[in-house]
Amino acid sequence: MTEAALIVGAGSGLSASLARTCAAAGMRVALAARSTDKLKALEKETGARSYACDASDPADVDSLFAALKAIPDLVVYNPSYRVRGPLLGLDPAEVKKTLMVTAYGGFLVAQAALKGMAARGSGSLFFTGASASIKGYAESAPFAMGKFALRGLAQSLAREMGPKGIHVAHFVIDGGILRASDARAGGRGEDGMLSPDAIAGTYLAVHRQHRSAWSFEVDLRPWAEKF
Amino acid sequence: MTEAALIVGAGSGLSASLARTCAAAGMRVALAARSTDKLKALEKETGARSYACDASDPADVDSLFAALKAIPDLVVYNPSYRVRGPLLGLDPAEVKKTLMVTAYGGFLVAQAALKGMAARGSGSLFFTGASASIKGYAESAPFAMGKFALRGLAQSLAREMGPKGIHVAHFVIDGGILRASDARAGGRGEDGMLSPDAIAGTYLAVHRQHRSAWSFEVDLRPWAEKF
Amino acid sequence: MTEAALIVGAGSGLSASLARTCAAAGMRVALAARSTDKLKALEKETGARSYACDASDPADVDSLFAALKAIPDLVVYNPSYRVRGPLLGLDPAEVKKTLMVTAYGGFLVAQAALKGMAARGSGSLFFTGASASIKGYAESAPFAMGKFALRGLAQSLAREMGPKGIHVAHFVIDGGILRASDARAGGRGEDGMLSPDAIAGTYLAVHRQHRSAWSFEVDLRPWAEKF
Amino acid sequence: MTEAALIVGAGSGLSASLARTCAAAGMRVALAARSTDKLKALEKETGARSYACDASDPADVDSLFAALKAIPDLVVYNPSYRVRGPLLGLDPAEVKKTLMVTAYGGFLVAQAALKGMAARGSGSLFFTGASASIKGYAESAPFAMGKFALRGLAQSLAREMGPKGIHVAHFVIDGGILRASDARAGGRGEDGMLSPDAIAGTYLAVHRQHRSAWSFEVDLRPWAEKF
Numbered sequence: 033m034t035e036a037a038l039i040v041g042a043g044s045g046l047s048a049s050l051a052r053t054c055a056a057a058g059m060r061v062a063l064a065a066r067s068t069d070k071l072k073a074l075e076k077e078t079g080a081r082s083y084a085c086d087a088s089d090p091a092d093v094d095s096l097f098a099a100l101k102a103i104p105d106l107v108v109y110n111p112s113y114r115v116r117g118p119l120l121g122l123d124p125a126e127v128k129k130t131l132m133v134t135a136y137g138g139f140l141v142a143q144a145a146l147k148g149m150a151a152r153g154s155g156s157l158f159f160t161g162a163s164a165s166i167k168g169y170a171e172s173a174p175f176a177m178g179k180f181a182l183r184g185l186a187q188s189l190a191r192e193m194g195p196k197g198i199h200v201a202h203f204v205i206d207g208g209i210l211r212a213s214d215a216r217a218g219g220r221g222e223d224g225m226l227s228p229d230a231i232a233g234t235y236l237a238v239h240r241q242h243r244s245a246w247s248f249e250v251d252l253r254p255w256a257e258k259f
Numbered sequence: 260m261t262e263a264a265l266i267v268g269a270g271s272g273l274s275a276s277l278a279r280t281c282a283a284a285g286m287r288v289a290l291a292a293r294s295t296d297k298l299k300a301l302e303k304e305t306g307a308r309s310y311a312c313d314a315s316d317p318a319d320v321d322s323l324f325a326a327l328k329a330i331p332d333l334v335v336y337n338p339s340y341r342v343r344g345p346l347l348g349l350d351p352a353e354v355k356k357t358l359m360v361t362a363y364g365g366f367l368v369a370q371a372a373l374k375g376m377a378a379r380g381s382g383s384l385f386f387t388g389a390s391a392s393i394k395g396y397a398e399s400a401p402f403a404m405g406k407f408a409l410r411g412l413a414q415s416l417a418r419e420m421g422p423k424g425i426h427v428a429h430f431v432i433d434g435g436i437l438r439a440s441d442a443r444a445g446g447r448g449e450d451g452m453l454s455p456d457a458i459a460g461t462y463l464a465v466h467r468q469h470r471s472a473w474s475f476e477v478d479l480r481p482w483a484e485k486f
Numbered sequence: 487m488t489e490a491a492l493i494v495g496a497g498s499g500l501s502a503s504l505a506r507t508c509a510a511a512g513m514r515v516a517l518a519a520r521s522t523d524k525l526k527a528l529e530k531e532t533g534a535r536s537y538a539c540d541a542s543d544p545a546d547v548d549s550l551f552a553a554l555k556a557i558p559d560l561v562v563y564n565p566s567y568r569v570r571g572p573l574l575g576l577d578p579a580e581v582k583k584t585l586m587v588t589a590y591g592g593f594l595v596a597q598a599a600l601k602g603m604a605a606r607g608s609g610s611l612f613f614t615g616a617s618a619s620i621k622g623y624a625e626s627a628p629f630a631m632g633k634f635a636l637r638g639l640a641q642s643l644a645r646e647m648g649p650k651g652i653h654v655a656h657f658v659i660d661g662g663i664l665r666a667s668d669a670r671a672g673g674r675g676e677d678g679m680l681s682p683d684a685i686a687g688t689y690l691a692v693h694r695q696h697r698s699a700w701s702f703e704v705d706l707r708p709w710a711e712k713f
Numbered sequence: 714m715t716e717a718a719l720i721v722g723a724g725s726g727l728s729a730s731l732a733r734t735c736a737a738a739g740m741r742v743a744l745a746a747r748s749t750d751k752l753k754a755l756e757k758e759t760g761a762r763s764y765a766c767d768a769s770d771p772a773d774v775d776s777l778f779a780a781l782k783a784i785p786d787l788v789v790y791n792p793s794y795r796v797r798g799p800l801l802g803l804d805p806a807e808v809k810k811t812l813m814v815t816a817y818g819g820f821l822v823a824q825a826a827l828k829g830m831a832a833r834g835s836g837s838l839f840f841t842g843a844s845a846s847i848k849g850y851a852e853s854a855p856f857a858m859g860k861f862a863l864r865g866l867a868q869s870l871a872r873e874m875g876p877k878g879i880h881v882a883h884f885v886i887d888g889g890i891l892r893a894s895d896a897r898a899g900g901r902g903e904d905g906m907l908s909p910d911a912i913a914g915t916y917l918a919v920h921r922q923h924r925s926a927w928s929f930e931v932d933l934r935p936w937a938e939k940f
Binding site for chain 4: 197226254
């Protein structure tokens with residue numbers, strides 16, 4: 033039986049690495065993103081199918097799962113949005129959007145994914161967190177709100193869904209993810225930013241854990257990162 | 260100089276105790292709630308002035324602070340909303356409302372309060388959390404999302420606003436708060452639920468801390484509570 | 487009824503402020519330290535009685551409690567020892583001493599104090615932690631070991647002894663404590679180091695909490711401290 | 714180049730699975746235990762070499778590392794000792810032993826292992842934690858002290874040694890580990906206790922992580938475990 037993976041919040045970076053890693057592991061891959069225009073190359077490379085979906089819109093999320101050919105074995109929720117800066121200058125509409133994309137969309141995707149998974153009694157539901165998931169930094173209140181909320185969701189779901197056979201996990205990506213064009217990479221020294229392929233490798237290893245020894249929370253950071 | 264306190268999310272329970280405690284300590288008290296009808300007795304008892312305000316509505320929050328006679332010395336954000344139950348049965352609109360009231364309203368009130376406080380260089384901004392602020396319980400994902408988000412907001416603000424002279428603190432109320440009519444009180448044994456007056460006493464003590472030794476996070480639970 | 491307080495690890499700084507604060511609040515004060523020579527002035531000022539005691543020695547701790555005239559209402563465990571520096575250069579004997587003084591002594595004092603308190607069904611047992619209680623810093627492994635261990639002890643005791651009427655609390659002192667002669671004070675700006683009197687004030691407020699709303703963990707840091 | 718692994722605290726259970734997993738992955742394996750009598754079968758099965766070593770004795774630990782043929786690429790610290798029961802009945806000597814075996818031995822082994830690893834600029838140093846590493850349970854204060862201390866050590870070492878190329882990680886084993894003869898297994902339901910082979914698989918995966926994306930802390934628990 034071929035496994036199926038759904039990567040929500042697909043684009044470049046980690047999500048592209050996840051798609052490649054899952055495809056290389058023999059899984060069928062589906063990608064969801066607000067716009068699928070940028071996904072053509074990745075579709076071709078991985079054989080993935082793409083779906084347009086605003087993850088913070090309940091109707092969009094319903095349509096996405098209705099369009100899938102099968103209940104996924106692995107769903108990864110990646111989307112985030114952030115607005116930064118001194119609190120007094122923040123636009124409330126942007127703060128609301130940060131909460132909606134970063135956390136509420138996670139709830140919508142979780143609910144849709146778990147319908148099928150719970151009925152089947154298996155599946156992995158993974159959430160991508162950040163340093164801000166466990167530490168609220170100055171001048172970054174909205175992102176802390178969104179990422180803390182996503183972690184609270186993941187914890188609650190792990191407790192509720194583990195005994196139903198669903199593996200819920202939360203990854204704390206504690207550092208910058210390397211991008212092909214990233215000018216910072218040099219300044220941080222060799223391997224000073226997280227390789228998205230390396231992150232994806234750990235997601236796959238956690239998906240493959242035996243259910244007698246599941247991880248809920250896994251942190252990942254470069255060897256020389258301050259934390 | 261008389262200090263001024265603003266209690267947002269006023270009703271019975273903890274907020275009423277906060278109003279009484281602040282008034283007894285010589286502070287002028289303002290109360291904000293969606294509806295002020297239920298606040299008449301408390302107004303009379305404490306000399307407080309009440310304001311109608313939906314804390315999750317930016318315009319309402321702006322109006323509230325415009326109507327206040329002075330920049331408060333202490334602002335407490337209490338409101339929360341929750342929907343519980345198995346994840347698969349949750350109404351997305353209710354989940355969104357949980358996030359808006361429990362967390363987004365905290366941002367709006369914080370931003371409005373801090374405008375005046377930062378200019379003055381002093382003030383206390385306190386957030387009321389719950390057990391769900393630090394542990395995501397099964398079948399209670401929305402409340403975990405809201406309360407985790409509020410804690411992320413509080414952490415970020417403490418780091419940003421402390422050096423500007425503003426005392427930001429987060430209280431983890433880890434147990435049930437006793438209500439006058441509470442049938443559970445007996446079953447839990449003597450003092451088995453949190454006295455709202457006792458909680459309010461700790462809020463006041465934290466407000467009065469010297470700035471060389473401020474608390475950010477304080478947990479409160481009954482002596483016999485499991486945790 | 488006059489309350490009795492016992493301050494273990496007495497000297498200057500926080501312990502002296504605790505003695506003064508307890509005495510000013512009308513409590514009888516006992517002081518314990520490896521050497522009582524340095525305590526003469528404090529004895530005179532507070533009316534305290536001093537006892538020589540190596541808190542990491544079981545026989546010394548037994549003798550201390552046998553010598554006390556009454557079961558204390560409040561016991562504070564302050565002692566710590568630390569050795570710092572790159573791991574490879576640490577002397578194992580010093581690391582062991584760090585564990586013994588910082589953590590094992592806390593166990594010994596707790597056990598001796600709780601014998602009387604549990605029989606009586608009341609009392610407060612407080613532990614003084616540090617930044618290192620919740621974060622293991624580079625080049626400071628021994629102190630992290632000792633302070634983490636003390637926090638584990640305090641958590642276990644709070645869960646075991648709370649339902650017996652004993653208030654166990656742990657204070658995270660997250661910053662430098664001001665000493666009269668401290669040259670750093672200026673460089674950190676006004677109130678940039680913790681006033682020991684201010685810390686002691688919070689200990690007393692926590693001791694006085696109503697048992698329906700006890701704090702287990704309270705952090706304290708200067709307003710402008712990075713954390 | 715064949716990698717070398719050293720498993721400290723070897724016996725049955727997790728340590729035996731680690732030995733088998735490392736051997737199956739092509740590593741040379743060394744085992745250390747207070748007594749090597751019980752290790753004959755495991756030696757034969759895995760080709761491992763055994764060393765008698767009391768990990769809480771500095772001289773023993775020095776001898777162990779002097780006897781190894783090469784600086785290990787992976788060192789796992791497993792030993793723990795515990796005494797349980799109501800605090801008032803605990804024997805102080807047993808509490809001290811709990812600290813020495815569970816935490817101080819971890820320091821000794823870390824220091825000896827890191828001498829060679831730091832000079833070489835590579836290696837993994839893993840610590841086996843437990844539920845008690847992050848939560849101090851009632852009537853189990855000594856084990857909480859030991860396991861909290863070990864986690865503090867691991868955190869400090871991760872921050873100090875990461876930038877030197879050493880991967881320090883801490884595993885929170887949050888549940889009972891299945892033993893061949895375990896009567897509890899049935900009562901907990903299928904896969905209701907952690908398979909030691911499954912745990913060992915995750916240790917190996919973490920050892921193999923790319924240094925741009927290292928985990929420091931990984932929790933592991935059975936799918937249906939309450940947490």
